[in-house]
Amino acid sequence: MNCRHFVPDVIDHARGVLLEPSRQRAVASHLLSCASCAALAEQHNAISLALRRVASDIPEQSPDDLEVRRVLAAFDRRRVRPRRMSVGVGLSLAASVLIVAGLSIGWKQDAPRSGAPAVAATPAAATDPSVFVALPGASALPHFERGEVIRVEVPSAGGAVQVDVLIGQDGLARAARLVQ
């Protein structure tokens, strides 16, 4: 068996890696009879020692309170960002849904009803413009108990159209309706 066969195990042996007993014996025996591999083992021993010094140069250190506070501030900023994005996506979806709804069922100039907003499950069901139309995917969102209606302007071919968007307490857009 030649040295090439032994080199990987010689390096692992020098690094202190536990080899299988039979391989360990074979390496130990080879090192006794091969000056070249013995020198290689010596070199890798020296590399291991030197690398241990480099490793200990940067000790393990738990973060202090200031570091934790800083990373928590980043956490808080990140947790807010998806909500903003959801509202943005929701507004885009609202515009799309309402334009399709308006084209498919026609726009009636009825007076808006008062009271709690009703939400139609599909655009086709929204024959009354005061009824909110559920946004695509809104049914998959968690149940919400309170929310707010925000009014936005959406650009369209005939000028800006005002849209009311129903936002749940979690910041996610649920439904929208056109405003006369």
Place this chain on the structure above:
Amino acid sequence: MADEPRLSDDVLIARIGSGDREAFAELYRRHKSVVSRFAAHMCGSRATAEDIVHEAFVAVIESAARYRPGRTEAKLWLLGIARNYVRRARAIRRTTSLDEEPGAAALAVETDPLTDLERQRNLASLRRAIVALPMRYREAIVLCDLHEFSYADAATALGCAVGTVRSRLHRGRALLARDLCIRQEHPCPLPATTRTIS
């Protein structure tokens, strides 16, 4: 969370996915050090390493929901994320050496100034040689030699086969030995050897 028994990393990550900031703080306290040491050894700069740690943990906030418990150890998953930021940092920044940073000299513990200087020189040569290695070899050396990870754990963090890690480590060490002896800036810290493969 202080009253709860120590939660597993998997539970913490699941909680982070649902917005639990205390779980995030706890994961940071547990693993910041190992991620920071990995990044510092990879870049050769503590300042860059701190940026990488911050970016990696911020990435955790968004990746937590996609984490699959049991598939990999959380520490290795974090190192995998940090590794991506190390690669990006190397591409866009010039890193300053650990040797140039304040506090590096204060790490010495020798009392003899000459021994101390020699030790610092050898350490500096080694650090430079490690940072100069190609990324794939450096990663293997940092994880297996500096962090003393098993080949299997290093393979998980690097997303490659165990045999690949082993061969990269051996190749990296050979390059390291050659680099340290060829530079001749200082006396070679390694014993001289000639290799004759029969």
